[in-house]
Amino acid sequence: xxxxxxxxxGRRLLQAAPxxxxxxxxxxxxxxxxxxxxxxxFAGPAADEKSIAEIRASLGLDKSWPEQFWVxxxxxxxxxxxxxxxxxxxxxxxxxTRLPASLELTLMGLLLAVAIAIPxxxxxxxxxxxxxxxxxRLVVTIGVSLPTFFTGLFLVYIFYFLLGLSPAPxxxxxxxxxxxxxxxxxxxxxxxxxxxxxVFRAALSQMILPASTLAIFALAPLARMTRxxxxxxxxxxxxxxxxxxxxxxRTVLWVYAFQNAMLPxxxxxxxxxxxxxxxxxxxxxxxxWPGIGSFAIEALIASDYAAVxxxxxxxxxxxxxxxxxxxxxxxxxxxxxxxxx
Amino acid sequence: MExxxxxLAVDNLSLEFRTRTGVVKALENVSFEIEKGQTVGVVGxxxxxxxxxxxxxxxxxxPAARITSGRIVFGGxxxxxxxxxxxxxxxxxxxxxxxxxxxTALNPIRTIGSQLEDVIYRHSSxxxxxxxxxxxxxxxxxxxxxxxxxxxxxPFELSGGMCQRVMIAIAISSNPWLLIADExxxxxxxxxxxxxxxxxxxxxxxxxxxxxxxxxxxxxxxEYCDRIIVMHSGHVVEVADTEHLFMRPRHPYTxxxxxxxxxxxxxxxxxxxxxxxxxxxxAELPACRYSxxxxxxxxxxxxxxxxxLETEAGHLVACRYPL
Numbered sequence: 308x309x310x311x312x313x314x315x316x317g318r319r320l321l322q323a324a325p326x327x328x329x330x331x332x333x334x335x336x337x338x339x340x341x342x343x344x345x346x347x348x349f350a351g352p353a354a355d356e357k358s359i360a361e362i363r364a365s366l367g368l369d370k371s372w373p374e375q376f377w378v379x380x381x382x383x384x385x386x387x388x389x390x391x392x393x394x395x396x397x398x399x400x401x402x403x404t405r406l407p408a409s410l411e412l413t414l415m416g417l418l419l420a421v422a423i424a425i426p427x428x429x430x431x432x433x434x435x436x437x438x439x440x441x442x443x444r445l446v447v448t449i450g451v452s453l454p455t456f457f458t459g460l461f462l463v464y465i466f467y468f469l470l471g472l473s474p475a476p477x478x479x480x481x482x483x484x485x486x487x488x489x490x491x492x493x494x495x496x497x498x499x500x501x502x503x504x505x506v507f508r509a510a511l512s513q514m515i516l517p518a519s520t521l522a523i524f525a526l527a528p529l530a531r532m533t534r535x536x537x538x539x540x541x542x543x544x545x546x547x548x549x550x551x552x553x554x555x556x557r558t559v560l561w562v563y564a565f566q567n568a569m570l571p572x573x574x575x576x577x578x579x580x581x582x583x584x585x586x587x588x589x590x591x592x593x594x595x596w597p598g599i600g601s602f603a604i605e606a607l608i609a610s611d612y613a614a615v616x617x618x619x620x621x622x623x624x625x626x627x628x629x630x631x632x633x634x635x636x637x638x639x640x641x642x643x644x645x646x647x648x
Numbered sequence: 649m650e651x652x653x654x655x656l657a658v659d660n661l662s663l664e665f666r667t668r669t670g671v672v673k674a675l676e677n678v679s680f681e682i683e684k685g686q687t688v689g690v691v692g693x694x695x696x697x698x699x700x701x702x703x704x705x706x707x708x709x710x711p712a713a714r715i716t717s718g719r720i721v722f723g724g725x726x727x728x729x730x731x732x733x734x735x736x737x738x739x740x741x742x743x744x745x746x747x748x749x750x751x752t753a754l755n756p757i758r759t760i761g762s763q764l765e766d767v768i769y770r771h772s773s774x775x776x777x778x779x780x781x782x783x784x785x786x787x788x789x790x791x792x793x794x795x796x797x798x799x800x801x802x803p804f805e806l807s808g809g810m811c812q813r814v815m816i817a818i819a820i821s822s823n824p825w826l827l828i829a830d831e832x833x834x835x836x837x838x839x840x841x842x843x844x845x846x847x848x849x850x851x852x853x854x855x856x857x858x859x860x861x862x863x864x865x866x867x868x869x870x871e872y873c874d875r876i877i878v879m880h881s882g883h884v885v886e887v888a889d890t891e892h893l894f895m896r897p898r899h900p901y902t903x904x905x906x907x908x909x910x911x912x913x914x915x916x917x918x919x920x921x922x923x924x925x926x927x928x929x930x931a932e933l934p935a936c937r938y939s940x941x942x943x944x945x946x947x948x949x950x951x952x953x954x955x956x957l958e959t960e961a962g963h964l965v966a967c968r969y970p971l
Contacts, residue, residue, distance in 0.1 A: 543752070544747060544749065544752040544753040545752065545753055545754055545755040545756065547708065547747070547753070548747060548753045548754065548755075548815070548818075549755070549766075550708045550739070551706055551708055551739055551740065551744070551745040551747075552739065552740035552744070552766075552767045552770070552818055552819075553736050553737060553738065553739030553740030553741060553767075553770060553771065554740070554766055554767065554770055555736065555770065556736070558766060558770070562758070562766070563755050563758075566757060566758075567755070567756070567757060570757075640757070641757055642757055642802045642804075643756060643757070643802070643804050
């Protein structure tokens with residue numbers, strides 16, 4: 308069984324390769340097909356035909372698309388995503404410094420959502436029509452009906468403006484703190500590695516509101532799927548068998564019902580995570596979070612095509628990796644995969 | 649003392665489901681007894697309450713089910729007086745059950761070995777390596793070829809017949825006194841059916857275990873059962889020793905059921921079907937729930953109470969005008 312799943316994981320990895328290639332092609336074409344000429348943009352308002360042509364040549368835009376694509380590939384292979392026009396920094400560097408901020412926020416939001424949604428869904432399923440079940444329904448309705456930017460602003464209004472419980476929504480750390488030494492790029496982890504509890508607390512307090520905003524958004528599908536999956540599994544034949552065999556309620560619930568119910572929840576989790584990456588863009592804007600989402604918005608407004616291209620590529624790669632991870636997790640959890648695939 | 653007590657006595661059991669569309673009177677005044685080592689068949693068409701009754705005996709009824717009257721006495725003790733914890737410990741140890749469609753009745757993402765171990769761990773004093781030894785022993789007893797290898801197989805990797813053998817191994821792991829087999833061979837091919845039924849029969853004989861065989865296949869019941877209970881829409885309409893029942897059915901429904909069962913000596917053309925359908929159990933029902941379909945209906949058949957006549961020793965029929 309073990310060797311089989313390793314083989315399977317290898318095959319899934321190979322299957323991901325053409326997808327990555329496709330993403331590279333699409334981002335390349337997309338940015339070239341966009342209206343507006345970057346050379347004109349670069350040259351500035353006072354440029355004449357000649358200087359624009361020079362800049363076009365220096366950017367390599369006078370070559371044919373296949374040639375440009377070849378150059379683009381070579382640059383990619385070297386990890387060169389071009390330079391951002393608006394910041395003047397290499398796009399790769401921008402993304403590398405901003406991605407951990409986004410990831411940390413997203414993961415924290417997801418973690419919060421999972422920690423609340425799964426117990427809520429299980430309780431709701433095991434006690435249908437109880438108080439918990441109604442609470443679950445309420446939370447789900449709230450979660451799907453409130454847009455994230457609204458939840459974000461609402462939380463800021465209550466907890467920062469009215470109650471003064473949380474710090475100003477201005478990024479990952481207030482200015483009085485110095486960011487911890489870079490190890491993982493996640494402030495919460497880095498500050499713990501550095502043993503600086505005060506920075507940890509400060510980073511955490513900055514993160515609670517934006518992470519909660521994302522969590523409220525992610526809660527709904529997770530709680531609903533957990534509840535539905537648990538209800539389905541609890542009325543399944545094998546749970547009936549487990550009950551008829553006199554297994555303890557705990558074993559029936561956790562070993563027989565929960566493990567099976569987690570399969571569809573896992574799929575939903577993957578989907579929710581990719582939704583969150585998208586929702587992140589607005590939440591980062593609301594909380595002045597220095598992640599790749601806010602970077603992308605600025606780049607888009609400034610027609611900064613190298614930056615947009617880099618952002619799209621990074622996000623797409625993350626989706627692919629995420630789906631790969633979910634697939635692999637699935638093959639580990641569900642023995643039936645392998646043979647059918 | 650003990651020999652005079654039946655192993656299981658279901659006494660005037662009534663059970664209803666409260667649903668959104670009304671109260672479904674799924675069982676009404678069901679009574680029967682089972683002796684040690686006896687195999688009793690419960691027959692009747694779908695919806696007659698066979699499974700509902702067995703779930704009630706197991707104590708695994710749907711949460712919407714309410715037992716409104718009666719008792720279930722097992723080994724001289726009323727099951728309704730036991731705590732939930734006590735009932736849970738009895739299940740799988742003293743009363744076991746196997747089901748239809750064995751492939752879905754086993755946990756799809758757990759190896760059959762682990763599922764067997766779960767039950768052994770729960771009900772025995774075996775620990776550690778002993779559990780595995782016991783599990784392999786059981787797999788051998790139910791004639792699973794190469795149990796060492798099958799031990800790590802998942803249900804989807806085994807045939808339906810194999811899965812039912814695993815189910816039987818789980819059910820008999822604690823040498824229970826009573827085994828309820830709910831349509832154990834429905835959906836299996838004919839040769840497998842015979843093998844599984846023989847396995848159940850042998851396991852019951854070795855342990856002097858009472859067996860309830862729930863089936864809609866009268867032929868199967870005739871072959872394996874000492875006694876047969878005929879159910880129709882939540883009523884027990886006839887109880888008799890197998891031979892008696894087939895030689896001289898007294899309830900019109902039983903006679904119709906036998907007439908609808910194919911066998912070697914009868915042409916397909918001679919098979920009759922039973923007219924009408926089961927009544928809607930949510931409605932007000934006449935005393936005799938078969939009355940609507942009955943060819944021998946008389947006026948007072950609709951009046952309560954539903955009689956329970958003993959036409960001869962051990963032959964009970966719930967009909968005012970038995971055939």
